[in-house]
Amino acid sequence: MARTYVITGAGSGIGAAAARLLREAGATVVGVDLRGSDVTADLATPAGRREAVAAVLEATGGKIDAVIASAGVSLPSALTVSVNYYGVTEFLTALQPTLAQADAPRAVVVSSMSSLQPNYPPLVEALLDGDEATARQIAEQLAADPQTGNLIYGSSKRAVSRWVRAQSVTQEWAGAGIPLNAVGPGVVTTPMTEELRATPESLAFVDAVVPMPLNYHQPPESIANLCIWLTSVENSHCAGQTIYCDGGADVVLRGEDAWGWADARVGEYFGQLMVGATE
DSSP states (O other): OOOEEEEETTTSHHHHHHHHHHHHTTOEEEEEESSSSSEEOOTTSHHHHHHHHHHHHHHHTTOOSEEEEOOOOOOSSHHHHIIIIIHHHHHHHHHHHHHTTSSSOEEEEEOOGGGGSOOOHHHHHHHHTTOHHHHHHHHHHHHTSHHHHTHHHHHHHHHHHHHHHHHHTSTTTGGGTOOEEEEEEOSBOSGGGTTTTSSHHHHHHHHHHSOOTTTSSBOHHHHHHHHHHHTSTTOSSOOSOEEEESTTHHHHHHOSOSOGGGHHHHHHHHHHHHHHHHO
16 A cells, blocks of 8 residues: 655655655655645744644545655744744654554654754754744844854754654654654755855855765755655664765764764773672
8 A cells, every 4th residue: 555655845855856756656745835735834833834734634634654854944044943943843743643543654854964063052952942932032143143144054953853863762753663763965956055056166165064075966866765765664673863865974074983972981881890890
């Protein structure tokens, strides 16, 4: 039986690519976007999110197998935090009870490799606290200065990746048999990055910030296919991960050490063993 997918941001970019690929494979897809999709809704507002959820439930007849939350913007404004964080977390939370009724429910969020880049911790914490009014106020303050406005996008993506990680192992998600993950693209050739790639100067800046030694800038299908696998029946145990499909940018910027977080615990662990042995 064909699976039913809900895809936000389905009107363009990664969401449109995922919708097309899934439909070609025989899946039923209900897309959500501001325009050019099955459900027209504004995920930037609480009312718009509620309307989107109601319309999706009506369009699917209350049967949803998977959600790909790919809607996002990269403007230096409060709109970015509302769409990129609350437009994901509130939407997924509202659909979770319906999703949990499926035989093989799955959910994936499009984050960004920008989640690894500089951010503004007070904004990240406000987002994770669920305080949209405060988060928007902080974002507006950052946006007032061109030097800090560019922290808004990275902060929204850091927060949503942290939300995925925290929620993935809860009773509502892992306990309900729902793998919840995120993907972190590099520079994707979509309308959202068109201006960044428009001039030699801006392109040089982008390539310095997001170096991609493997195959350079990526088509939206590279992320769409990963999202499709993460929301497939075959993904039974991947949970809470932000998988950086970014042409190697993560490795170039962070280096080869992805395990250093555990090093500090080694001495503590063996210290406890020694104490236990002498007691």
